[in-house]
Amino acid sequence: MIAIHVSDLVKRFETITALQGISFSVNEGETFGFLGPNGAGKTTTIRILTGISPPTSGSASILGKDIVNETIAARKEIGIVHETSNVYDDLSAWKNLIFSAELYSVGKEERESRGKSLLELFGLWERHNDRVKGFSKGMKRRLTLAMGLINNPRILFLDEPTSGLDVQSNLIIREVIRDLNTKGVTVFLTTHNIEEANVTCDRVAIINHGQIAAIDSPERLKKTIQSVQSVKVAFADADPSIKECLRELPLVNEVRKEGDKYRLITEKPPVVIQAVMECAAEQKVTVISMNTYGPSLEDVFIRLTCLDVRTKGVRAID
Amino acid sequence: MSQVLYELRASWAIAKKDAAIYYLKPNILVSGALFPLFMFLAFSVGRPAEPALMIPGLVAITILFSSSTIEPVSIPIERRMKTFDRLLSAPISLHAIVLGESLSGFLYSIGIASVPCIAGFVLFGTGLSNGIPFLIGVVLTAFCFATMGTLFAAYPTESPGDIMSMLNLVRLPLIFISGIFIPIASIPYPGQLLVYCSPLTYGTDLIRAGFSGPTLFHPAVDLVMLLLFIGVFQVLANRLYKRFNE
Ligand SMILES: Nc1ncnc2c1ncn2[C@@H]1O[C@H](COP(=O)(O)OP(=O)(O)OP(=O)(O)O)[C@@H](O)[C@H]1O
Ligand SMILES: [Mg+2]
Numbered sequence: 173m174i175a176i177h178v179s180d181l182v183k184r185f186e187t188i189t190a191l192q193g194i195s196f197s198v199n200e201g202e203t204f205g206f207l208g209p210n211g212a213g214k215t216t217t218i219r220i221l222t223g224i225s226p227p228t229s230g231s232a233s234i235l236g237k238d239i240v241n242e243t244i245a246a247r248k249e250i251g252i253v254h255e256t257s258n259v260y261d262d263l264s265a266w267k268n269l270i271f272s273a274e275l276y277s278v279g280k281e282e283r284e285s286r287g288k289s290l291l292e293l294f295g296l297w298e299r300h301n302d303r304v305k306g307f308s309k310g311m312k313r314r315l316t317l318a319m320g321l322i323n324n325p326r327i328l329f330l331d332e333p334t335s336g337l338d339v340q341s342n343l344i345i346r347e348v349i350r351d352l353n354t355k356g357v358t359v360f361l362t363t364h365n366i367e368e369a370n371v372t373c374d375r376v377a378i379i380n381h382g383q384i385a386a387i388d389s390p391e392r393l394k395k396t397i398q399s400v401q402s403v404k405v406a407f408a409d410a411d412p413s414i415k416e417c418l419r420e421l422p423l424v425n426e427v428r429k430e431g432d433k434y435r436l437i438t439e440k441p442p443v444v445i446q447a448v449m450e451c452a453a454e455q456k457v458t459v460i461s462m463n464t465y466g467p468s469l470e471d472v473f474i475r476l477t478c479l480d481v482r483t484k485g486v487r488a489i490d
Numbered sequence: 491m492s493q494v495l496y497e498l499r500a501s502w503a504i505a506k507k508d509a510a511i512y513y514l515k516p517n518i519l520v521s522g523a524l525f526p527l528f529m530f531l532a533f534s535v536g537r538p539a540e541p542a543l544m545i546p547g548l549v550a551i552t553i554l555f556s557s558s559t560i561e562p563v564s565i566p567i568e569r570r571m572k573t574f575d576r577l578l579s580a581p582i583s584l585h586a587i588v589l590g591e592s593l594s595g596f597l598y599s600i601g602i603a604s605v606p607c608i609a610g611f612v613l614f615g616t617g618l619s620n621g622i623p624f625l626i627g628v629v630l631t632a633f634c635f636a637t638m639g640t641l642f643a644a645y646p647t648e649s650p651g652d653i654m655s656m657l658n659l660v661r662l663p664l665i666f667i668s669g670i671f672i673p674i675a676s677i678p679y680p681g682q683l684l685v686y687c688s689p690l691t692y693g694t695d696l697i698r699a700g701f702s703g704p705t706l707f708h709p710a711v712d713l714v715m716l717l718l719f720i721g722v723f724q725v726l727a728n729r730l731y732k733r734f735n736e
Contacts, residue, residue: 185736222579225736244493247581254579258572262511274503275580277496 173235175200175327175358176221181230183216183382190216192382193230198360198375200235200326203353205373206362207469209477213382214362215255218331221360222252234327248276251325255332257312261305265296265315268304269322276323283322290318294344310341317345321352328352330361334368346372370469378476385476393472400471401464403444406433408458417455421447435465497586504577504590505597512564513598521654522559523602526552530606533671545610546698547670549603550631550690554661557599557632558639561591562653565643578735588640588727595636603628623709624700630716631693637723638689644730664690674706689719 176198183191190213198204206214219225221232223243232239234246259268266287273283291297294314304312313333320328333349334342349359349372363369369376370390377387386393407414418434419427423444426437438444441464452459512518530548568574577587611618618624642657666672667681668690674682685691695705696712707715 224575224578244581244583247579252579254572254575256572258576260507260511260573261571263507267510271503271507272576275500275576275582277499277581 173200174198175202175235176204176232176360177236178217178221178232179230181217181220181232182228183213183220183225184228190382191220191227194379194382194384195230196377196384196387198358200358201353201356202374203349203359203361203372205369205376206360206379207364207366207369207376207473208362208379209364212379214364214379215331216382217379218252218255218329218360218362222250222329223247248323249326251320251323251328253316253320253328253330253333257309257316259304259307259312259315259319262303264301264303265291265307266300268315269319272319273322278323286322286324287318290321293348294318310337313337314341314344317348325357327358327360330359332362332364334365335363366468366470366473376469378473380477386472390469394467394469396472400437400467400475401439401441403436403438403441403448403462403464404430404433405436405448405462406460407452408460410455410457414451414455414457417451418448421451423447497582498589500580500582501586501590501593504587505593508560508564508591508594509597512560512594513601515563517650518559518563521563522556522598526555526602527605529555534606534610546627546701546703547668547694549607549628549697550668550694551665551670552603552606553599553628553631553693554635554664554690556602557595557634557636558642558657558661560595560598561636561639561643562657563650564594565591565640566648566650566653569646570648584728584731585724588637588724588731591640591643592633592636592724592727595639596633599632599636600628603632618700619702620700622700623696623712626713627693627696627700627716630713630720631689631697634689634693634716634720634723637720637727641723641727641730644727644734646734646736664688667691668694669706670694689716692716692719 174197178197179195180193181191181195182189182193194213194217206217208214216225220227221234221239223239223246226240235249237246237249239246260271263271269287269291270283273287278286288297291300294317296311296315296318299307299311304315307315317330317333320330330349334345337345346368349361352359361372373390375387375389376393378385378393386396388396415427415429415434418424418436421436421444423438423440424436425439428435428437436444436448445462445464448462449459530552534544534548565574639657642653645653645656647653667677667684668688669685674685677685691706692712692715695707696709696716699705699709699712
């Protein structure tokens with residue numbers, strides 16, 4: 173069954189068009205990633221799919237229920253983890269959880285047993301009676317996730333679940349997502365973290381300026397841009413002028429300095445490896461290491477969103 | 491049917507949540523509890539004993555200020571903290587949200603208004619001759635102005651001050667055109683028309699019927715008018731929340 177179906181969705185605010193007619197479907201049980209830079213329209217999409225914000229045109233349905241005409245029925249199937257950890261600072265973790273359960277009409281026994289196991293799962297049980305005001309960012313995030321799961325949803329929306337968290341909170345959250353996936357829960361997550369999309373999602377949609385640039389599995393997306401394979405080389409004691417020499421090599425499209433290493437972008441890594449060795453011999457420098465890389469999801473992302481940050485030597489998107 | 495029950499329970503949960511978080515917040519205590527109580531004292535102490543005339547009006551004013559203060563403060567704060575999105579994305583209708591918010595102002599106001607009432611009854615005896623119109627008057631007035639507070643809070647701002655200043659522009663004049671301090675007969679003609687447009691007039695009148703004071707209308711008229719105002723405010727609030735939902 174199709175969990176989420178979106179057809180030609182447009183969202184206009186007074187001055188800007190945040191979504192310019194996007195269409196996609198997410199199958200039940202899938203972990204679907206929405207990957208895009210700041211302002212791409214990720215949160216806007218989630219707000220429409222959860223019935224908070226009405227679309228300007230187009231339609232969307234959740235498990236076959238239209239989000240505009242059957243909003244309440246559609247919402248009963250979903251859990252939402254909003255972009256900001258919107259917990260009530262003045263209530264305890266437990267009261268926060270119970271309040272969300274009440275909004276979703278989860279029965280008393282069920283909410284108490286599930287509430288306890290969720291707080292244990294997210295490592296918050298010891299603090300369940302403490303006011304949330306004193307919680308760290310990661311703890312609030314984990315509580316937000318627990319609140320999003322209290323109604324045992326079939327579809328979970330996560331708006332940047334791990335953004336800005338430490339390794340431990342990050343790991344717990346990823347583990348939970350994986351676990352949900354094995355239980356058949358559909359997960360729709362937005363992120364601007366390419367690695368997160370790469371490791372957690374079955375399929376990824378790359379969104380930019382309110383348009384979907386590509387949708388596919390991370391591996392297949394990488395295949396579409398074979399031309400950006402690369403060779404990374406480190407020299408023992410190279411003069412900066414070596415960069416010029418590398419740039420002159422045949423079949424090298426581009427040379428980027430990355431820390432103490434050089435990355436050479438090419439379509440034919442074997443040829444380039446040969447040429448680099450020759451160049452090194454000529455310049456009398458020693459090669460310490462050399463690796464070849466296939467295209468990364470980041471390369472796909474940069475290619476499709478036309479982000480030109482390479483020239484400044486910046487590689488990460490965030 | 492089950493959905494109605496489902497939504498009523500959610501409304502109740504929203505009201506309980508507001509009570510736990512906002513009822514004792516300092517700014518709410520000042521403008522929703524202390525201000526109306528001091529006003530009550532200021533106007534009731536040292537006046538010639540005419541409880542049937544003054545007390546109903548003062549009770550109504552206490553209710554007006556206490557019931558309409560919670561939502562104009564809590565809703566902008568919840569917009570800023572994004573917790574309002576929780577309500578907006580829950581599997582309940584806007585009606586349930588508006589009802590829950592109004593309920594929280596209502597309960598607060600009943601609590602606050604009972605302070606001078608109980609104190610007055612204990613210290614000076616009741617003067618109350620007919621409990622039914624008094625109780626209905628108190629309940630409906632409180633619910634009416636709680637809904638009005640919720641209605642004003644629909645204005646999409648994240649700062650309580652914005653809503654409070656708009657609200658006071660309405661609340662303060664209401665006191666003067668509801669026959670509490672200024673007898674309606676002494677208000678010049680066009681002003682008298684305004685008197686009939688104020689829910690406070692009907693609330694005060696119904697409460698006054700409980701004290702067997704001189705009333706303007708039959709209690710049934712007051713009752714119908716208050717219900718009408720509640721209905722209109724509820725519908726308008728729903729419209730506005732929907733409209734401002736981007
Ligand atoms: N309520 C609103 N009014 C006006 N413009 C808005 C509103 N909400 C979003 N936008 C605009 O829509 C565009 C998309 O915003 P959105 O929040 O969906 O981006 P995003 O992909 O979630 O970005 P981020 O990674 O920063 O969270 C932005 O240009 C934003 O300014
Ligand atoms: Mg966002």
